[in-house]
Amino acid sequence: MKRKQWGEEEMHKILIIEDTQVIREELKTFLLNYGYEVEALESFENILGAISHIEADLILLDINLPLYDGYYICREIRKTSQVPIIIVTSRDSEMDELMSMNFGADDFVTKPYNTQILLARIASVLKRTYGANTQGELLNYNGLTLNLGNGTVSYQQRSIELTKNEYKILGYLMKNKGSIIAREELMEVLWKSELFIDDNTLSVNVNRLRKKIEDLGVENPIETRRGLGYIMP
Amino acid sequence: MKFSTYLKERIGFVGINGIIFVVLLIILMVFRTKLIVILMLGVTWFLPLMSYMIIEYMKYKHYYQELEETFENLEIKYLLTQVIKEPSFAEGKIFFEILRKTNKSMHEQVNKYEGMQKEYKEYIESWIHEIKTPIAAVNLIIANNKDVTTQKIAQEIKQIECYTEQALYYARSNDVNKDYLIKPFTLRKVVMSVIQDHSTMLIQHRIMPEIGALEEVIYSDYKWVKFILNQIIGNSIKYAKTQSGTLKIYTHRLAQCVILTVEDEGIGINEKDVERVFDKGFTGENGRQFIKSTGIGLYLCKKLCNKLGLGLTLESEAGVGTKVKLIFPVSENSRVD
Numbered sequence A: 001m002k003r004k005q006w007g008e009e010e011m012h013k014i015l016i017i018e019d020t021q022v023i024r025e026e027l028k029t030f031l032l033n034y035g036y037e038v039e040a041l042e043s044f045e046n047i048l049g050a051i052s053h054i055e056a057d058l059i060l061l062d063i064n065l066p067l068y069d070g071y072y073i074c075r076e077i078r079k080t081s082q083v084p085i086i087i088v089t090s091r092d093s094e095m096d097e098l099m100s101m102n103f104g105a106d107d108f109v110t111k112p113y114n115t116q117i118l119l120a121r122i123a124s125v126l127k128r129t130y131g132a133n134t135q136g137e138l139l140n141y142n143g144l145t146l147n148l149g150n151g152t153v154s155y156q157q158r159s160i161e162l163t164k165n166e167y168k169i170l171g172y173l174m175k176n177k178g179s180i181i182a183r184e185e186l187m188e189v190l191w192k193s194e195l196f197i198d199d200n201t202l203s204v205n206v207n208r209l210r211k212k213i214e215d216l217g218v219e220n221p222i223e224t225r226r227g228l229g230y231i232m233p
Numbered sequence B: 001m002k003f004s005t006y007l008k009e010r011i012g013f014v015g016i017n018g019i020i021f022v023v024l025l026i027i028l029m030v031f032r033t034k035l036i037v038i039l040m041l042g043v044t045w046f047l048p049l050m051s052y053m054i055i056e057y058m059k060y061k062h063y064y065q066e067l068e069e070t071f072e073n074l075e076i077k078y079l080l081t082q083v084i085k086e087p088s089f090a091e092g093k094i095f096f097e098i099l100r101k102t103n104k105s106m107h108e109q110v111n112k113y114e115g116m117q118k119e120y121k122e123y124i125e126s127w128i129h130e131i132k133t134p135i136a137a138v139n140l141i142i143a144n145n146k147d148v149t150t151q152k153i154a155q156e157i158k159q160i161e162c163y164t165e166q167a168l169y170y171a172r173s174n175d176v177n178k179d180y181l182i183k184p185f186t187l188r189k190v191v192m193s194v195i196q197d198h199s200t201m202l203i204q205h206r207i208m209p210e211i212g213a214l215e216e217v218i219y220s221d222y223k224w225v226k227f228i229l230n231q232i233i234g235n236s237i238k239y240a241k242t243q244s245g246t247l248k249i250y251t252h253r254l255a256q257c258v259i260l261t262v263e264d265e266g267i268g269i270n271e272k273d274v275e276r277v278f279d280k281g282f283t284g285e286n287g288r289q290f291i292k293s294t295g296i297g298l299y300l301c302k303k304l305c306n307k308l309g310l311g312l313t314l315e316s317e318a319g320v321g322t323k324v325k326l327i328f329p330v331s332e333n334s335r336v337d
Helices: A021-033 A047-054 A070-080 A094-102 A115-130 A164-175 A183-192 A199-216 B003-009 B011-030 B035-073 B077-083 B090-144 B148-178 B187-197 B199-204 B222-238 B285-290 B297-308
Strands: A013-017 A037-040 A058-062 A085-089 A107-110 A138-141 A144-147 A152-155 A158-161 A223-225 A229-231 B182-186 B207-211 B217-221 B245-253 B257-264 B311-317 B321-329
Touching: A013 A021, A013 A047, A021 A037, A021 B090, A047 A070, A058 A070, A058 A115, A070 A085, A070 A094, A085 A094, A085 A115, A094 A107, A107 A115, A115 A183, A115 B090, A138 A164, A144 A164, A152 A199, A158 A199, A164 A183, A164 A199, A183 A199, A183 A229, A183 B187, A183 B199, B003 B011, B003 B035, B011 B035, B035 B077, B077 B090, B090 B148, B148 B199, B148 B222, B148 B297, B182 B187, B187 B199, B187 B207, B187 B222, B187 B245, B187 B257, B199 B207, B217 B222, B222 B257, B222 B297, B222 B321, B297 B311
Parallel strands: A013 A037, A013 A058, A058 A085, A085 A107, B207 B245
Antiparallel strands: A138 A144, A144 A152, A152 A158, A223 A229, B182 B217, B245 B257, B257 B321, B311 B321
């Protein structure tokens, strides 16, 4: 099940190099849910060969691997390719971070990572490497289009501007259409952008957002599921 | 060593010589020996004796004085046997040898415990790195299966993560000097990162952050400062009141320092307990009453602050809230930018 559909944007392919099977599989599911194309290495015999064969847009590389360690792999990849690499490790000393950067990694994430932070890091490295499509970041939902670049929402040639809070809320609900999003989860999403809103502000924002979209002519766009949260079905 | 001390040690020897000489003197006087002969006898008897004693005294004095001076100046006292010369006289040699052997045996003992401690610390560190993998796995499973149950598990996992981190930093706290990197960073960056880490818990407890500009740049180790703030804000959540509250974080700029204040509206700490919050294992009345507190968090913060050269103070009023101040010294150099 894909939870997200990026408008015109092509999907980035992420390669997971991780020897812990549970993490590998869960990470794969997780990234698939967020609209990435994902490959995961099952065997670590010929990592370099596999890497050049897969042609990923980004590599998530664990440090503790059987046979060779991640630093070695990282250095070897750099000899032939500039593909962005995010090193994932459970060690967090300054030394590890410095070594990762020296061996050509683009970013360094420590386990146990907050999943939202991991997503943000991936998005930011991809954006840095492949450029942001600020104009093209469009989200669609039953004819309703949200432009993340300028924060406007449009429906049948009519458009209206949203406040930052409003388009963050709408954006998240649209990306996760079909799933119920808890109020706490929405608040957390806003908090991630340093918009510290409380429960009441969230209700006010959602109501205003509803009103604006209804003014565009969409009937009941955001449904409330009592005790659970909001959903765009 | 004073000459009188030296002489006192040899009182018997000098005394016997004196008594025998006096006895001899009386006998010689009975036989009406000439005064000049008696005088000559006295000189030949006592001159070599006295000069021998003086020379020996000088030798002792020289050695012991040097020994005492070296000892006084030595920073690590137990290294004495490695820096002093072996004495040239027999009694000294015996003691020197014994001292050296006791020292060696003590070193062996200390090494043994150092080794044990190091091994234990390494084990703890590697254990913590191991445990992080399953925690990461659980976090991913939760993210892939969001529902009411997994959200509850997520909160508990967050707690486990916090305790694990605390254990890691505790194990490392004795050699901060081996693992740090001083970099400039804004207080905003570190505070935001800590707030993000705790966002779920803050939202759950209905605590609203009110964050000032925090634009000051400080020079310190980011990781350690983040850990300290993590503990402080973690406490604000742990000891929150049941109804909602705010968490104010703001800075004051003084001539020599930047003060970062974290002010919560939690249950606070009783007046009599405030002074002891930084003591290891101390849990105040409120700490025991509301939640199982370990008495480690603030102790560790204080210890790390001391090592990093930061100030840490705490003010609190029971039922009103707690104010923790983290004080970053600012040198002239860093004020330039």
